Amino acid sequence: MAGAPMLQLQFMPAAELAGQASLGPDGVLGAACFGIEPPASLAALDLPLACVRVAPLCAGATPPVAAVCEVWTTAAPLRRGEHGRLRYRCSEEILFGTLSIPVADAEPVAANMAPAMQRAAERAYAELFAAVEALGFPHLLRVWNHVPDINGRSAGLEHYRLFNIGRQDAFLAFDRQIAGASVPAASALGAQDGSALVVYCMAARRPAAALENPRQISAYDYPRDYGPRAPTFSRANLARIDGQSVLFISGTASIVGHQTQHAGDAAMQTRETLRNIEALLQQAARRGAAGLRLEHLHYKVYVRHAHDLPLVRAELERAAGGGARVLYLQADVCRADLLVEIEAVAFPAEPESPC
Numbered sequence: 001m002a003g004a005p006m007l008q009l010q011f012m013p014a015a016e017l018a019g020q021a022s023l024g025p026d027g028v029l030g031a032a033c034f035g036i037e038p039p040a041s042l043a044a045l046d047l048p049l050a051c052v053r054v055a056p057l058c059a060g061a062t063p064p065v066a067a068v069c070e071v072w073t074t075a076a077p078l079r080r081g082e083h084g085r086l087r088y089r090c091s092e093e094i095l096f097g098t099l100s101i102p103v104a105d106a107e108p109v110a111a112n113m114a115p116a117m118q119r120a121a122e123r124a125y126a127e128l129f130a131a132v133e134a135l136g137f138p139h140l141l142r143v144w145n146h147v148p149d150i151n152g153r154s155a156g157l158e159h160y161r162l163f164n165i166g167r168q169d170a171f172l173a174f175d176r177q178i179a180g181a182s183v184p185a186a187s188a189l190g191a192q193d194g195s196a197l198v199v200y201c202m203a204a205r206r207p208a209a210a211l212e213n214p215r216q217i218s219a220y221d222y223p224r225d226y227g228p229r230a231p232t233f234s235r236a237n238l239a240r241i242d243g244q245s246v247l248f249i250s251g252t253a254s255i256v257g258h259q260t261q262h263a264g265d266a267a268m269q270t271r272e273t274l275r276n277i278e279a280l281l282q283q284a285a286r287r288g289a290a291g292l293r294l295e296h297l298h299y300k301v302y303v304r305h306a307h308d309l310p311l312v313r314a315e316l317e318r319a320a321g322g323g324a325r326v327l328y329l330q331a332d333v334c335r336a337d338l339l340v341e342i343e344a345v346a347f348p349a350e351p352e353s354p355c
Helices: 014-019 040-045 116-135 159-173 266-286 306-320
Strands: 007-013 028-035 049-052 067-074 079-083 086-090 094-102 139-148 185-191 196-204 209-211 236-241 244-252 298-303 325-330 340-346
Touching: 007 014, 007 325, 014 028, 014 040, 014 067, 028 086, 028 094, 040 049, 049 094, 049 139, 049 196, 067 325, 079 116, 086 116, 094 116, 116 139, 116 159, 116 196, 139 159, 139 236, 139 244, 185 340, 196 236, 209 266, 236 266, 244 266, 266 306, 266 340, 298 306, 306 325, 306 340
Parallel strands: 028 049, 139 185, 185 244, 298 325
Antiparallel strands: 007 067, 028 067, 079 086, 086 094, 094 196, 139 196, 209 236, 236 244, 244 340, 298 340
């Protein structure tokens, strides 16, 4: 029989992680904490911890959950360290790293007069690439980006578009492909803290298989309608880590081709988003990750307006069942006409060995 997975994902109240109620600290690869005021006690855990100021949406929770964590654990031996501003823990095969770049004083990688958000993105990715290459984990599998005031504007451009320029500049500076098989899965959401760009990632010694969605134009091929530079990410990545398959599904929204669908309708946007995720599961099956269905995934769901949560939740539960593992968060999405974005992780079952 196939053994228990090495890498696992859990969602839990931040207070539980801070108290180590169910986890040994040596088993935590890294974590992200979502809340307006994360518990100060988390800092004592000596973990790579991304603190993201977005509000959890936990309808009906008593008392209300102030902060929730996304916690990555593994049974593999771990070591920890810092490389510049990147804090990390790693096994022999995978690294979890976090960094935070203050936007206002982000120095450019090279002398230029670019807007601060663009400089911050370029600096964040330059430091990230330098670290993972030096540490021997050169292949980015998944990157999470939280962009302050993502739909705001500076120097005549939306912050998300400035972020895309800076990110791509760093890819090019480090001779990284900006399209095709080696582009990482990613997401970019807003954050209520306007002072820092928060980035966290998974990186590996071996490359993953990038997946695209036949219902959508690849993000890196978007027309210039969406900014001077296209976003640099794949729709999903199928990785092999410690003998285990892991499917990282990027932030996914109600987009067909390259155009937003169902403007103003959160329920229909959720349905369209789930169709896109199902299309990615079909692509993963063609790469050997067969049998995955919506109810097998771990979800993070970003809702722009808290009052849309019941609609979004109902659609997800209708499609994936009431027992789905879901973390709901309130955050701005990269396009102003998008009301919801969903990302997911799956651990495809390994075939059982014959007795």
